[in-house]
Amino acid sequence: MLKGNTAIVTGGSRGIGAAIAKKLASLGADIALLDIGNNDQAAEVCAVCEKEYGVKTAFYSCNVADFEQTKQVITQVGKDFENVTVLINNAGITRDGLLMMMNEKQFDDVISVNLKGAFNMIKHCSRLFMKNKCGRIVNISSVSGLSGNAGQANYSASKAGLVGLTKTVAREFASKNITCNAIAPGFIQTDMTADISAENNPLAAQIPLGRPGTPDDIAGAAAFLVTSPYVTGVVLRVDGGLGM
Ligand code: NAP
Numbered sequence: 110m111l112k113g114n115t116a117i118v119t120g121g122s123r124g125i126g127a128a129i130a131k132k133l134a135s136l137g138a139d140i141a142l143l144d145i146g147n148n149d150q151a152a153e154v155c156a157v158c159e160k161e162y163g164v165k166t167a168f169y170s171c172n173v174a175d176f177e178q179t180k181q182v183i184t185q186v187g188k189d190f191e192n193v194t195v196l197i198n199n200a201g202i203t204r205d206g207l208l209m210m211m212n213e214k215q216f217d218d219v220i221s222v223n224l225k226g227a228f229n230m231i232k233h234c235s236r237l238f239m240k241n242k243c244g245r246i247v248n249i250s251s252v253s254g255l256s257g258n259a260g261q262a263n264y265s266a267s268k269a270g271l272v273g274l275t276k277t278v279a280r281e282f283a284s285k286n287i288t289c290n291a292i293a294p295g296f297i298q299t300d301m302t303a304d305i306s307a308e309n310n311p312l313a314a315q316i317p318l319g320r321p322g323t324p325d326d327i328a329g330a331a332a333f334l335v336t337s338p339y340v341t342g343v344v345l346r347v348d349g350g351l352g353m
Contacts, residue, residue: 120200173226295348
C-alpha cells in the first residue's frame with residue numbers, strides 16, 4: 110500500500126512513534142526515524158522494520174525543537190531516501206504542574222518540542238512533498254488539547270495549537286495533494302503515562318471501551334489517515350470513547 114514511499118516518524122524510538130513506524134513499514138513504507146537521542150532503541154525499531162518487512166530504514170539524531178537541525182536532517186533524508194511523502198509529528202514531552210507552580214521554562218520547553226517541533230518539520234518537509242507531488246502529514250495531538258487538563262496548561266496549549274496548525278496546513282496545501290490531519294489519543298499506555306496506573310487513574314475508569322489504549326491503537330489510526338487521500342483537516346479522537 111505504501112511501497113515506494115518514505116515516511117518520516119519523529120520520536121520513533123519508543124511508545125506510539127515506534128508502533129507507527131512499524132505499522133507503516135508493514136504497509137511497505139521505507140522509514141526515516143528521528144529521535145532526540147535514544148540510539149539503541151531507535152536502532153532496534155529500525156532492525157525490526159527491516160527484518161520483518163524488508164523496507165529500508167535509517168535513524169537520525171535530531172531535536173525537533175531546533176529549526177536549523179531539523180532543516181539539515183530533512184535535507185539529508187531527502188538525499189538518502191526516494192519519494193518522501195509521509196510525515197508523522199509524534200515527538201512530544203510533558204512537564205506537568207498546576208499553572209501557579211509552573212515556571213517559564215516548563216512552559217517554553219513543552220511548546221518548543223510539541224508545537225514548534227511540528228512547525229519545523231512541516232516547513233522543511235513541505236519542499237519534499239511539493240517535489241514529490243504528494244504529502245500525508247499526521248500530527249499527534251491529545252484529548253488534553255481538546256478538553257484541557259488540570260496540571261497541563263503547557264501541554265494542553267501545545268496540543269490545542271497543533272489542532273490549529275493542522276487545519277491551517279490542510280487548507281494551505283490542499284491544492285497540492287498534501288493532506289494534514291491530527292490524532293487526539295486518550296489515555297495510552299507508554300513510558301509517558303507509566304507513572305499513572307490504569308487502576309488508580311479516575312479518567313481510565315471512565316473509558317467506555319473499558320481499557321486504556323495501546324500504541325498499536327494509535328498506529329492503526331495513523332495508517333488510516335496516511336492512506337486516505339480524501340481526508341484532510343480532521344482531528345480523529347482515538348480514546349476508547351472518553352470524549353463522547
Ligand atoms: P514517549 O513514550 O514519552 O515517547 C516520546 C518520544 O518522543 C521518544 O521517542 C522521545 O525520544 C521523543 N522525543 C522527545 N523529545 C524530543 C525532541 N525534542 N526531539 C525529537 N524527539 C523527541 O511518549 P508517547 O506516549 O509514545 O507519546 C507520543 C506522542 O503521543 C506525544 O506527542 C504525546 O504527547 C502524544 N500523546 C500520548 C498520550 C499517552 O497517553 N501516552 C496521550 C495523548 C497524546 P527519547 O526516547 O530519545 O527520549
